[in-house]
Amino acid sequence: MGTRTKYGLLDVINLAILFVFLLLCLIPFFHIIAISLSSNAPIMSGKVTIFPMELNFDAYTTVIHDSTMVRSLGFTVLLTLLYTVLCMIMTIIAAYPLTKTRLKGRKFFMYLIVFTMFFGGGIIPDYILVKELHLLDSIWSLVLPSLVNPFYLIIMISFFNSLPAGLEESAEIDGSTFVGILWRIILPLSMPILATLSLFYAVNRWNGFSDTLYYITNPDLYPLQLKLYQLIINSSSPELQLQEGANVAQVMPESLKAASIMFATIPILVVYPWLQRYFVSGIMLGSVKG
């Protein structure tokens, strides 16, 4: 930033405080990893901090051999893929026509869409609709009700608008149809935004919880988050359980809970560093307009 790089006391203090923040970010993860790799006795006596004690992989072996857990992972992967692909198709075919200022009714469609960002029926009318459509306890209940995110749609529209208009005009003169232009000219130029929004949709679906709680009751269709919720939060800390008077019988060993948490977190941790730049560029694009 400055013309000369002279490191002063202020730099040291700043870096030190930031370093503490980074540790605070990471320690919870290290702690969970340590617990997942420790045996029960040191965990219960509170000796495990960020290093495993009596290192073993039993908890992970148990999780991987738990067929319901593996099925839940498989279902979540399938759900996330299906959801992301359909969301992206819908967002693209909504965004492209809405960039055409000469399209009659464009304003009306925009109002129709933007209004849903600020007002909605709420949980119960949504639930009744999903039930009436016979989508409860099906994968579609987690896909259809949130196919187009209006905010992401606006990001995509402003990206399409930022592409040079000349490209399209020459194709129009050549007699290309709109579908042809979208497919051959617009989409190949839009890879960054396609990647970014796909990731947003995918992460939302992977981490999404509330709709799975509302719409899914069949354990065979539990996505990971709901599965984890039933497994960990619902049966957490005995003192809370006694109050609720539920599930006291099946207290899970802490290491198994920790291993389950890691089981659902590892996919995110693995892809996250590679995809980070897309997320950042996406939020930038969003902030230009919004």
Added chain:
Amino acid sequence: MGALQRYMMRYWQLYAMLACPIAFFIVFKYIPMYGVTIAFKDFNFFQGIMKSKWVGLETFREIFRMKDFYTSVRNTFMLNFLDLIFSFPAPIILAIMLNEVRVVWFKKISQTILYLPHFISWIIIGGIVYQVFATHSGLVNEVLRIVGIHAIPFLSDKHYWLFTYLVIGIWQSAGWGTIIYLAALTGINKELYEAAEVDGASRLKKIRYITLPGMKPTIITLLILKMGEMVHIGFDRPFVIGNIMVREYSEVISTFVYRMGLQSGNYSIATAVGLFQAVIGLFFVIAANYISKKTTDQGII
């Protein structure tokens, strides 16, 4: 061939494309808006929305008599307000600190690590929280014990729970929140800093007179945006971190609607509460938009 025909020859494809997304919005967004009429009916599934009996404002009279309703409204405002005071400034401070880091690799790694919690689901955060903040053998309480402090019931005492709720919120969102401020900071003219350097301004002076004013428009916009969302609260965070022992503070509108409607089957009451929230929420957004237009010449809608 008429003008309209020529127009349609060319534009029908665009309408064909729009048909699917528009159908989605009508079915999954506008039909539920019609569904709110059950707030004015005595709804049951056998009769359906259309045939259930109208009861006028009876449901609203009933919710305004419910103590839990007021509690959940109060908590929604309270938690959002505390978030505004404590979580809102966090990314601003963090962005200024990151901006002052001149070791490029450290800055990059810091950002990667600080953004990470944003990508962890609330369920997983909840699972971690129950391990880290547990009264018995939880990490934080073990550390406190070593220092000689008695175990603190972070999750089961409502006052400590507020603290836990806020800290976790900051942990999850502060890093990610810096992105937008850092973007604003890249827009500041470098010559300003150089000129200040020539004039002998200290680092703190430069932050005070160049960096902060550079962030000000972004801060104001986000502040107004946040105020417009005061009535809205996500479901996952209070639901997952909250529990029966702290329900007096953790029950918010979204969790109340879930319990009332989907768990207890009082659909009309839950819908009425949701409608109440949506209408007040719309009012807040419009007010925030008006304030935004007045102060920054730019609406948020």
